[in-house]
Amino acid sequence: xxxxxxxxxxxxxxxxxxxxxxSHPDAGKTTLTEKLLLFGGAIRLAGSVKARKASKHAxxxxxxxxxxxxxxxxxSVMQFDYEGHRINILDTPGHQDFSEDTYRTLxxxxxxxxxxxxxxxxxxxxxxxxxxxxxxxxxIFTFINKMDREGQSPYxxxxxxxxxxxxxxxxxxxxxxxxRDFRGVYDREKTRLELFKGEEHTHISxxxxxxxxxxxVKEIAGEFLHQxxxxxxxxxxxxxxxxxxxxxxxxxxxxxxxxxxINNFGVQTFLDNFLELAPIPEPRNSxxxxxxxxxxxxxxxxxxxxxxxxxxxxxxxAFLRIVSGKFERGMSVRHVRAGKxxxxxxxQQFLAQDRDIVDTAYPxxxxxxxxxxxxxxxxxxxxxxxxxxxxxxxxxxxxxxxxTVKNAxxxxxxxxxxxxxxxxxxxxxFTTIGFEDTILGVVGQLQFEVLEYRMKxxxxxxxxxxxxxxxxxxxxxxxxxxAGKFRINSQLVKDKKGNFVALFENEYALRTxxxxxxxxxxxxxxx
Ligand code: G4P
Numbered sequence: 271x272x273x274x275x276x277x278x279x280x281x282x283x284x285x286x287x288x289x290x291x292x293s294h295p296d297a298g299k300t301t302l303t304e305k306l307l308l309f310g311g312a313i314r315l316a317g318s319v320k321a322r323k324a325s326k327h328a329x330x331x332x333x334x335x336x337x338x339x340x341x342x343x344x345x346s347v348m349q350f351d352y353e354g355h356r357i358n359i360l361d362t363p364g365h366q367d368f369s370e371d372t373y374r375t376l377x378x379x380x381x382x383x384x385x386x387x388x389x390x391x392x393x394x395x396x397x398x399x400x401x402x403x404x405x406x407x408x409x410i411f412t413f414i415n416k417m418d419r420e421g422q423s424p425y426x427x428x429x430x431x432x433x434x435x436x437x438x439x440x441x442x443x444x445x446x447x448x449x450r451d452f453r454g455v456y457d458r459e460k461t462r463l464e465l466f467k468g469e470e471h472t473h474i475s476x477x478x479x480x481x482x483x484x485x486x487v488k489e490i491a492g493e494f495l496h497q498x499x500x501x502x503x504x505x506x507x508x509x510x511x512x513x514x515x516x517x518x519x520x521x522x523x524x525x526x527x528x529x530x531x532i533n534n535f536g537v538q539t540f541l542d543n544f545l546e547l548a549p550i551p552e553p554r555n556s557x558x559x560x561x562x563x564x565x566x567x568x569x570x571x572x573x574x575x576x577x578x579x580x581x582x583x584x585x586x587x588a589f590l591r592i593v594s595g596k597f598e599r600g601m602s603v604r605h606v607r608a609g610k611x612x613x614x615x616x617x618q619q620f621l622a623q624d625r626d627i628v629d630t631a632y633p634x635x636x637x638x639x640x641x642x643x644x645x646x647x648x649x650x651x652x653x654x655x656x657x658x659x660x661x662x663x664x665x666x667x668x669x670x671x672x673x674t675v676k677n678a679x680x681x682x683x684x685x686x687x688x689x690x691x692x693x694x695x696x697x698x699x700f701t702t703i704g705f706e707d708t709i710l711g712v713v714g715q716l717q718f719e720v721l722e723y724r725m726k727x728x729x730x731x732x733x734x735x736x737x738x739x740x741x742x743x744x745x746x747x748x749x750x751x752x753a754g755k756f757r758i759n760s761q762l763v764k765d766k767k768g769n770f771v772a773l774f775e776n777e778y779a780l781r782t783x784x785x786x787x788x789x790x791x792x793x794x795x796x797x
Pocket of ligand 1: 293295296301419
C-alpha cells in the first residue's frame with residue numbers, strides 16, 4: 271500500500287537532480303553556474319556566485335582565510351527550481367583551494383557536468399575530478415565552452431576525451447564554425463539550428479530545418495561552413511557512437527553539448543537535455559543493503575565538515591546528503607557511529623554564501639547541520655535502525671609535510687588538534703616506521719594553510735610544516751611488506767588505521783617499485 275508520505279517522496283525525488291560541475295580553473299565554471307541559476311530566476315544568487323571571487327564582497331562570517339585570499343575554501347551548495355525540477359549544484363572549488371573536500375563533494379552527487387574550454391581541451395584538474403566520477407560510475411555530461419573563441423576542432427576535442435579520459439562521446443549538437451565565424455549549433459535530435467548572435471542571449475533563437483541539407487542551413491552558415499557541417503554530421507552518423515542511454519547512465523558515454531557560457535548560448539538547451547537525461551537521486555549502499563530514496567525512513571551521510579563559518583561561535587557545519595525519507599526540522603535521528611539520538615534543530619541550506627534555515631528537505635538535497643564536534647566525514651544518520659552507509663574513500667594525497675610543534679610544552683594540545691582535525695578530514699596523517707614521526711598528506715596546498723590556521727585559532731598551537739619531496743602515495747596491500755624495499759626516492763609509512771602506505775618522489779620511483787613487487791597491490795584509495 272502506498273502511504274501519503276511515500277507518494278510525496280516519489281514526487282519530490284522525481285523532481286530532483288543533484289550534480290557537481292567538474293572543470294579546470296578558468297574554463298568558465300563560475301560563469302556557467304551563474305547562468306544556470308539565472309534560469310531559476312535566482313538573480314540575487316547569481317550575483318553572489320560571482321562576488322565570491324572578489325574578496326571585498328565576502329561577508330563577515332566567512333572564515334578568515336577565505337577573506338584573506340578572496341576565495342571560497344570549501345564547496346557550497348546551490349539550489350534552484352526550474353520547469354518543475356529542483357536542482358542542487360554542488361560547487362567544487364577550483365583554484366588554489368582544490369582539496370580533498372573537492373573529491374568528497376563528488377561522492378554526494380548523482381551526476382557530473384564536465385566543463386571544457388574549447389581551446390584548452392582536457393586539463394589537469396578536470397582529469398583528476400573525472401577519475402573520481404569514473405570510479406563511482408556516475409553519468410557525465412560534457413559542455414564544451416567558449417565556442418565564441420578560436421578553439422580546437424570539435425573532432426579533436428572528442429578524440430581527446432577518448433584518448434585522455436577514456437570516455438566515448440555522443441555530440442547532442444554540433445558547432446557551425448567557431449570564434450569569429452561561430453554561427454551556432456545544429457541540434458542532431460531536434461533537427462534545428464540554434465543561432466548565435468554574438469551577444470548575451472536572453473532567449474533561444476532557433477530555426478527548425480528538415481536536416482543539414484536544408485537550404486536555410488546553407489543560407490545561415492554560408493557555403494563553406496555548410497559543406498563542412500554536412501561532412502561532419504555524416505561522419506558522426508557513420509563512424510560515431512550511437513546514443514545509448516544505458517551507457518550514459520553507467521558513465522561510459524558522455525553526451526556532449528557546445529556553447530558559450532558568457533553569452534548564455536547553448537546553456538538552456540544543455541539544461542533542458544540534462545534534466546531529461548540525468549538520473550534522479552540514486553539509492554546508496556549500506557550495511558542494511560541498498561537504501562532507496564523513496565524509503566520512508568529518513569537517512570543520510572556526512573560528506574564534508576566546514577569549520578568556523580562564524581568565528582564568533584567557532585561552530586562547524588556538517589554537510590549531509592539526504593539518501594532517503596523526509597527531513598523535518600527538529601526531528602530526532604540516530605547518530606549511528608556514536609549510538610546516540612540527536613535532534614536536528616537548526617539545519618541550514620546553502621544558497622551561495624547565504625544560509626537559510628530549512629524546514630523540510632528530501633533525498634538528493636544537502637543540508638548543513640550545526641556540529642559541536644560530534645560528526646566525522648562519512649557518518650550516517652538514520653531515523654530508525656542502525657543504517658551505516660559505505661565509507662567514503664580516502665583519496666591519495668599529492669603534497670606532504672613533516673610537522674613539528676614550535677613550543678614543546680603544547681604537545682598535548684597539538685595531539686588533540688591533529689587528532690580532531692584529521693577526523694574532520696582536514697589533512698591525512700601518516701607515521702614513519704620506527705621513528706614514529708608524523709607526516710601530513712593533502713590533495714591541495716590550502717589544506718595545509720587551513721590546518722596551520724585552525725591549530726593556532728582553535729588549539730593555540732603554532733606548528734611548523736616542512737615540505738617533503740614526495741608526490742604520490744599508494745596504499746600497499748600484500749604479504750611480507752618490507753620497508754627496505756622502499757628506500758630509493760620512496761618511503762614506507764602507516765596511515766591512521768595502520769595500513770601500509772608508500773610515498774614516492776616521482777612517477778619513475780612508483781613504477782620501479784610496482785615492477786619490482788608484482789605481487790603487491792598499489793592502491794590509489796585506502797583499502
Ligand atoms: P572558472 O570559474 O572556471 O575559473 O571560470 P570563470 O567563469 O571565472 O571564467 C573564466 C574566464 O573565462 C572569465 O574571463 C570569463 O568571463 C571567461 N568566459 C567564461 N565563459 C566564456 C565564454 O563562453 N566565452 C568567452 N570568450 N569567455 C568566457 P576573465 O577575463 O578571467 O574574467 P572576467 O573579468 O570576465 O570576469
